[in-house]
Amino acid sequence: MSKLFVMGMGPGDLGLVAPNATKALNACSDWVAYGYYLELLGELSQGKTFHDLPLGEEIGRARLALDLAAQGKTTALISSGDIGIYAMATLVFELLDQQLQGKENHPEWLDVEIEVIPGISAMQAGASRVGAMLGHDFCTVSLSDLLTPWETIDKRIHAAGAGDFVISFYNPVSRKRDWQLNHARDVLLQYRPATTPVMIGRQLTRPEENITFTTLGELDAKDVDMFTMVSVGNSESRHIQNGDKHWIYTPRGYSKKL
Amino acid sequence: MSKLFVMGMGPGDLGLVAPNATKALNACSDWVAYGYYLELLGELSQGKTFHDLPLGEEIGRARLALDLAAQGKTTALISSGDIGIYAMATLVFELLDQQLQGKENHPEWLDVEIEVIPGISAMQAGASRVGAMLGHDFCTVSLSDLLTPWETIDKRIHAAGAGDFVISFYNPVSRKRDWQLNHARDVLLQYRPATTPVMIGRQLTRPEENITFTTLGELDAKDVDMFTMVSVGNSESRHIQNGDKHWIYTPRGYSKKL
Numbered sequence: 001m002s003k004l005f006v007m008g009m010g011p012g013d014l015g016l017v018a019p020n021a022t023k024a025l026n027a028c029s030d031w032v033a034y035g036y037y038l039e040l041l042g043e044l045s046q047g048k049t050f051h052d053l054p055l056g057e058e059i060g061r062a063r064l065a066l067d068l069a070a071q072g073k074t075t076a077l078i079s080s081g082d083i084g085i086y087a088m089a090t091l092v093f094e095l096l097d098q099q100l101q102g103k104e105n106h107p108e109w110l111d112v113e114i115e116v117i118p119g120i121s122a123m124q125a126g127a128s129r130v131g132a133m134l135g136h137d138f139c140t141v142s143l144s145d146l147l148t149p150w151e152t153i154d155k156r157i158h159a160a161g162a163g164d165f166v167i168s169f170y171n172p173v174s175r176k177r178d179w180q181l182n183h184a185r186d187v188l189l190q191y192r193p194a195t196t197p198v199m200i201g202r203q204l205t206r207p208e209e210n211i212t213f214t215t216l217g218e219l220d221a222k223d224v225d226m227f228t229m230v231s232v233g234n235s236e237s238r239h240i241q242n243g244d245k246h247w248i249y250t251p252r253g254y255s256k257k258l
Numbered sequence: 259m260s261k262l263f264v265m266g267m268g269p270g271d272l273g274l275v276a277p278n279a280t281k282a283l284n285a286c287s288d289w290v291a292y293g294y295y296l297e298l299l300g301e302l303s304q305g306k307t308f309h310d311l312p313l314g315e316e317i318g319r320a321r322l323a324l325d326l327a328a329q330g331k332t333t334a335l336i337s338s339g340d341i342g343i344y345a346m347a348t349l350v351f352e353l354l355d356q357q358l359q360g361k362e363n364h365p366e367w368l369d370v371e372i373e374v375i376p377g378i379s380a381m382q383a384g385a386s387r388v389g390a391m392l393g394h395d396f397c398t399v400s401l402s403d404l405l406t407p408w409e410t411i412d413k414r415i416h417a418a419g420a421g422d423f424v425i426s427f428y429n430p431v432s433r434k435r436d437w438q439l440n441h442a443r444d445v446l447l448q449y450r451p452a453t454t455p456v457m458i459g460r461q462l463t464r465p466e467e468n469i470t471f472t473t474l475g476e477l478d479a480k481d482v483d484m485f486t487m488v489s490v491g492n493s494e495s496r497h498i499q500n501g502d503k504h505w506i507y508t509p510r511g512y513s514k515k516l
Contacts, residue, residue: 013278016277017276018275020274059512084390085396089393090510091512094509094510094512100498100499114389116387118378120376120378124340128347131351132374134340137399147510147511155421156423159420159422160397163397163413165397240354240355241358243368249355254316254405
């Protein structure tokens with residue numbers, strides 16, 4: 001039986017990679033990933049065959065991973081974070097679905113055993129670094145309109161505002177795209193105070209990590225890049241300071257009982 | 259410096275516990291948790307002092323963890339899943355906040371160094387076991403009205419429906435509470451088709467794991483208990499079958515490019 005592991009390697013710190021993922025990586029002969037992620041895995045990667053396809057070649061990466069596994073090579077398709085969250089896992093199943101519908105000509109893909117291994121996503125890394133930002137109901141919204149119509153994204157920002165969810169923005173900006181985050185801020189300001197705490201987490205859990213505490217009113221896309229996670233609190237989230245240490249937490253409502 | 263680690267141990271499979279969490283557990287003399295979680299950690303727990311407070315004593319657990327750490331004992335406050343997601347982390351910071359406001363009389367808490375270590379949450383365990391259910395924008399809603407007014411929960415279910423988010427329900431039922439999940443289903447049926455795929459994941463990643471694939475129209479609280487995660491797809495999520503293997507994935511929109 002040929003096998004494909006589809007796995008997320010967490011935000012960057014190897015100490016957050018699940019042992020199941022490390023074990024599977026060791027069992028694989030072939031690794032398929034965007035090169036930057038392979039670099040993060042440095043010490044684990046000796047003796048493996050790399051298939052390093054650039055950003056933007058997501059479909060090619062998913063096809064290649066299925067092809068390699070179908071050829072009998074135990075293969076790892078790797079992303080950072082959780083590969084099930086805005087990442088490659090869904091594309092593997094979308095390709096399988098196409099094959100099941102007869103729209104692809106790769107019946108050998110259907111014989112591949114697939115195992116998905118989750119990882120720590122950026123929203124969790126950020127929330128933990130600043131305290132407990134995801135302590136109550138939350139949502140995620142990707143601001144990339146490469147694959148999703150902007151109307152859908154805009155609808156979701158409004159819904160997130162109306163529901164008073166803590167919101168984590170994935171793909172908040174890109175080199176060619178910077179107005180969406182400020183638009184999202186302006187939408188959310190219709191629903192929650194300008195003082196709402198915001199975390200801007202860059203390169204979370206990596207040596208170059210940099211975390212900024214700001215507010216919804218002060219949030220500006222110019223302070224954000226592609227390596228950044230932006231999380232906006234709900235209307236009850238609090239930014240507190242103990243000496244020089246800052247925290248953001250979103251209460252669950254225990255204070256009524258304290 | 260006294261230190262408190264606030265850590266999530268993932269859904270149950272020890273192979274999903276972050277090495278940083280395991281390392282911190284080993285460094286601690288005192289573990290504070292609900293007993294069931296301590297059982298899951300079995301082999302790791304030799305030589306530790308347990309502080310096993312029952313379900314419902316969340317505030318007591320957070321206080322005890324801060325107290326022990328303030329006494330100089332390196333302490334772990336432990337939950338399953340991600341302790342930052344509907345779990346104990348937020349309560350630690352809520353207590354700190356109370357102290358900072360002078361509403362508690364524990365200035366020693368302010369000297370405790372706190373490190374939060376995230377874990378794999380049940381929604382991620384479930385999504386990975388069935389494929390890629392969280393492949394696009396998603397939200398979480400806790401159906402427990404112990405601490406949150408039902409009006410707030412109801413508003414969030416409507417917002418999740420209006421935004422067409424994939425939805426993971428935490429605390430979907432309890433011994434005394436079973437109507438909320440069916441109500442949530444009825445609300446979501448106003449926004450998405452009865453054929454929308456639903457995962458019912460019981461005891462995810464544990465030896466007794468049991469996963470049921472159903473639809474929004476067929477979802478019924480009688481099939482759900484306290485050890486269960488319920489995730490509802492968005493209007494584009496697909497349930498596919500390859501031989502006897504079932505998957506659910508939520509497409510990101512690559513099909514336009516396939």
